[in-house]
Amino acid sequence: MKIIELLIEHNNYSLNRPFSYVYNGEKTVERGYRVLVNFNHQELVGYVIKVSDTNKSKKELEVELGFNIDEIVDVIDSSPLLNEDLMTLAEEVSDYYLASKISVLQTMLPPSLSPRKSSLKAPKIAYDQFIIIKDYDESDLTFTQIELLRLIQKDQPVLKREIKQVSVLNKLLEYGRVDIIKKEKRRLQIPNYEKVEIPSLTSDQKKVVDEFNNSHDQIYLLEGVTGSGKSEVYLHLSKQILEKGKSVLMLVPEISLTPMMMRNFISRFGESVAILHSELTPAEKYDEYRKIASGKCKIVVGARSAIFAPLSNIGLIILDEEHVESYKQDVPPFYHAREIAIIRSKMHNCKVLLGSATPSLESRARAGKGVYHLLTLTKRINEKELPKTTIVNMTDYHNIDRESYIFSLKLKEAIQKTLDKYNQIILLINKRGFSTSVYCRSCGHIFKCPTCNIPLTYHKSDRMLKCHHCNYCEVDHEICPECGSKYLMRVGYGTERIEEEVHKLFPEARTLRLDSDSAKIRTKIPQIIEAFRNKEADILIGTQMIAKGHDFPDVTLVGVVNADIGLSLPSYRSSERVFELITQAVGRSGRSDKKGEAIIQTYSPTHYAITMAARQDYELFYRKEMEIRKLQFYPPYSFIASVTVASKNEELTIDTVYRIIDILADELKEEAVILGPTTPYVPYENNKHIRSIMVKYRRSEIVKPALEKLLKSSLNKSGISLTVNIDPYNL
Ligand SMILES: [Zn+2]
Ligand SMILES: [Zn+2]
Structure with missing residues (x-):
């Protein structure tokens, strides 16, 4: 037994x-x-x-x-x-994140x-059936049977479903002249891109590659302005690693948003590339996973969870756009791909390369202290100038176009000029939908999500009110359900409204819209990106999705419609987010031989995140923001963990959260600053009332055991669930 x-x-x-x-x-x-x-x-x-x-x-x-x-x-x-490698990894991840x-x-x-x-x-292996010759013998066959037998002989193995004469085939099978074999099928269709010639590196890129190769440090941060050619560095280093017989893990924030990276890897390395990301079907994921585990693929290009790909003999792990928040999973075990990359690199004794134009403050601070090796690319490829950027103060009514109120005169004029030259335009508005909320002018009723209690956004294209937190939606109302009034007001604006406004002001312009509404259909994002690249539209309107790493050679104008969205969010990261978003968006302009321009509309024209993003001055922003973080004892000057309490009973939730504060204060004393309890933005989810606290600390080795004790304690039972999020982003 x-x-x-x-x-x-x-x-x-x-x-x-x-x-x-x-x-x-x-x-x-x-x-x-x-x-x-x-x-x-x-x-x-x-x-x-x-x-x-x-x-x-x-x-x-x-x-x-x-x-x-x-x-x-x-x-x-x-x-x-x-x-065993991956089992060990699982244990280390569980220890680091206090996750089961x-x-x-x-x-x-x-x-x-x-x-x-x-x-x-869930789906398992899929097979294709092929027909092969078993016993080549034409005797006693009819002419049609002989014809098919000869065809199969010539082309075998032949896919069974491609043979149209099913009854003839069945006879051949019955006579034992042919046989069926099964072959495992790869369900994911990897496009067959043309092989491209590998361009030689610029002297700056070559310097970076040499510095990387000649150093014995383990973790590198490649800080390169937008358009400086980081991808070429990744491709070049990957090739070197493959030539040594080792494998490469290449992570991108969201693969559908960065089809170029995938295309570059496939066109250079062909069949040895496996793709792993959240938009694959379970069947495709299963195939890719097994293919990697079997050792057939030497390069994995994928999003966050690809960091767990069963690759062996890893020689290099790359995280492109390392600052992007989607590398952090926002459900348990709340891992961040960068931390996992570092853990894996130690196990495989390989190097990690983090790349970004706007590194996260945590990474840049580690580079500043020499924990990471800092590499820099300060010039755009071919010495291209950065786009000329103007900030428009929207609080000054002289600047505003009276026809629209959403666009400034300056932006409107620039759009017209760009259209006249047949160049392309990107308009960023980091909010999807038509208007940001709807209320009744008679009684003041605000339409809210019944589960999350936050305002619903009006979406004009399908005439629905949608919750942007959960997936709740309801049909738009004609009259107020509270008082019967028909005076309903829609306030604020999102991507849909901007698109409508553009059609009004520039009736001749062709537009495309990219936001997570358009992403509801699986293949839609790459289609939109491809269509815009092919100049099937003049203006691309979208949320932060359009700011990420795309290379559109004909874009010469980027307009940030409202730079302030996000600044007022109650998070210590809000300035960093806004800075990144605007810098990345502005960086989409003027990437080929055409000169680029960017216009930023804002109600806070002197905010440092906006002024420094306009100048693409990461280093200055970094120093300013670090001063603020230091004063407020926020990362990278401290670590943060959040503890969340959820239960069906609101009183029990509140009671428990106060008990936890007492327990931790007592146990940790000066080791931690405990903030809260706070009611999260979405205070009620899955029939549970939620409250959380934030713990700021310096020494993980003291704080984590206290949190673990809490998770194991009797508080985490009988109708209450506790979760700890180490290094949380959603604050
Ligand atoms: Zn009303
Ligand atoms: Zn909701």
Whole structure:
């Protein structure tokens, strides 16, 4: 008999320990297999972490242990899902983020392999059926049968579904002249890009590559202004690593937004590239995952979760646009791909390259202290000038165009001039939808999401009111449901409204819109980006999605319609976010041989995040923002963890959050600053009332054990769920 220790699929931290079962069956079971078990009268999936043999009977064991021990119901897998490397990684991630081990494993594995019950229904291997010759013999066949036999002979193996004469084929199969073989099919269609010649590096790029190669440091931050050619550095270094027989992990923030990076890698490295990102179907993910695990792919290009790709012998890990917040997962285990990259690089003894035009303050500070090796690209390729940027003060009514009130005279004029020259324009407004909220002018009723209690946004294209936090939506109203008045007001504006305004002011202009509404359909984003590149439109209107790393050679004007969105958010990161967004957006202008221009409309024309972004002066912004962070004891001068309490009972939630504050204050004393409780932006979710606190600290080795104790304590039971988010972004 075997004693099996396993983790249960529920990811509550109080269950974060091995549970023991026994197994008497015929099947093989090892560490890394999934099994079915009964747990608290529920059939669940368990992930095996230890197997040992015993001569004792189940009865004897139970007497010895003092409790009943169940048999596992069934063994699911026939080989371990993760190798020892990845198992170790899972443990380190779980320790760093105070996340249950099972939640980490569930994150690491694709849906079809994940240790959870729902995974058992997910798609598995797909096969193509091919026809091959088994016994080439034309005797006793009809002419049509001989014809097909000869065709197959010439082209074998032939895809079965491509043979139209099904009855003829069936006869050949029946006579034993041909046979069917199955071949595993890769469901993801990797486009077949033309091989491109590798351009030689500029002297600046070459300097960076040499400095990288000649140093023994482990982690590098490549700070390069927009358009300075960071991608070429990545491609060049990747090629060197592949030539050494090692593999490369290339991370991008969102693959659908950066099709160029994927295209560059595929056109240079072809079949050895695997793609992993959240927009693949579960079936495609499963195929790509297995292909990587089998060692057939040497390069993985992917988004956040690709950091867990089962690559072996990693020689280099690259994170492009390392400042982008989507590298941080905002559900448990709340990991950040950069931290995982660093953990993995230590295990593989390889280098990590972080790249950005606007590095996160954390990374830039580490580079400043020599923890990371700082590399810089200060010039645009071919010495292209940065775009000429103007800030327009929207509080001064002289600047505003009376026809629209949304556009300034300056921006309107620049758009017209650009259109006249047949160049392209990008307009950024970091808010989707038509208007930001709707209220009744008679009684003041504000239309809010029933689950999140935040204002609903009006979307004109489908005449719906939508919640931008959850996916709630309702049909737009004609009359107020409270008082019956028909005077409903729509205030604020988003991408849809800007598009309408553009059509009004520039009826001849062709527009495209890119925001997460257009992203609801899977292939839509790359289509829109491609169409804009092909000059099928003159103006691209969008949210922060349009600011990310795109290279549109004919864009000579970028207009930031309202730079202030985000500045007023109650987060210590709000200035950094606004600075990044505007810098990146402005950087889209004038990337080819045409001179670029950018116009920033703002109600805070003297705010340092806006003025420094206009000048693309990262270093100055960095110094200014660091002073503020230091004064306020925020990262990178401290670490932050947030503790969230959720329960169905509001009183219980509030009670518990105060108890936690007392416990932590008592335990940590001067080691931490505890702020809160705060009511989050969305205070009510999934029928639960939510409150949170923020802990600022310097010494993780003291604070983390206290938080872990809290998670394991009796507070995290009976109707309350506690979550800890280490280095949170959503504050
Ligand atoms: Zn009303
Ligand atoms: Zn909602």
